Amino acid sequence: xxxxxxxxxxxxxxxxxxxxxxxxxxxxxxxxxxxxxxxxxxxxxxxxxxxxxxxxxxxxxxxxxxxxxxxxxxxxxxxxxxxxxxxxxxxxxxxxxxxxxxxxxxxxxxxxxxxxxxxxxxxxxxxxxxxxxxxxxxxxxxxxxxxxxxxxxxxxxxxxxxxxxxxxxxx
Numbered sequence: 001x002x003x004x005x006x007x008x009x010x011x012x013x014x015x016x017x018x019x020x021x022x023x024x025x026x027x028x029x030x031x032x033x034x035x036x037x038x039x040x041x042x043x044x045x046x047x048x049x050x051x052x053x054x055x056x057x058x059x060x061x062x063x064x065x066x067x068x069x070x071x072x073x074x075x076x077x078x079x080x081x082x083x084x085x086x087x088x089x090x091x092x093x094x095x096x097x098x099x100x101x102x103x104x105x106x107x108x109x110x111x112x113x114x115x116x117x118x119x120x121x122x123x124x125x126x127x128x129x130x131x132x133x134x135x136x137x138x139x140x141x142x143x144x145x146x147x148x149x150x151x152x153x154x155x156x157x158x159x160x161x162x163x164x165x166x167x168x169x170x171x
Contacts, residue, residue: 004048005045005062017086055093061087061089063088063102067082073119081165084120120133140164144160
């Protein structure tokens, strides 16, 4: 079941972020998530933009959404889209192909909100993650240097961004 996260989930969300960061540190050439600001996640929860996938009454996966992402998507931000950020999987549930579940949910969520695209980004030349998202149905648009990273989390500074989208127009 996919539902909005609540303030009661915040400690688990940050536990999953920490686990993801530790995992990223074990990989070579992978950009590691910084410690995210608690206030940012609290705001996402209050605005119903932080999500969770529950299995057996446990949080199996979390992510955040927004309808605008101008600094990362620059001129493409004029398109109507749902943007997905910070997908973190509970290691107790790894290998369950949550990206396929998330993609189907995101396509329906985008359509119900009259959006033409589902988009996400990742950082650096993480070839395994690029292949993972492409296999899940995203088109890899390439790697880009951002023009302005002011105010973005630290891991966006001095690293190319990989952009992915699913075009829902006409589907």
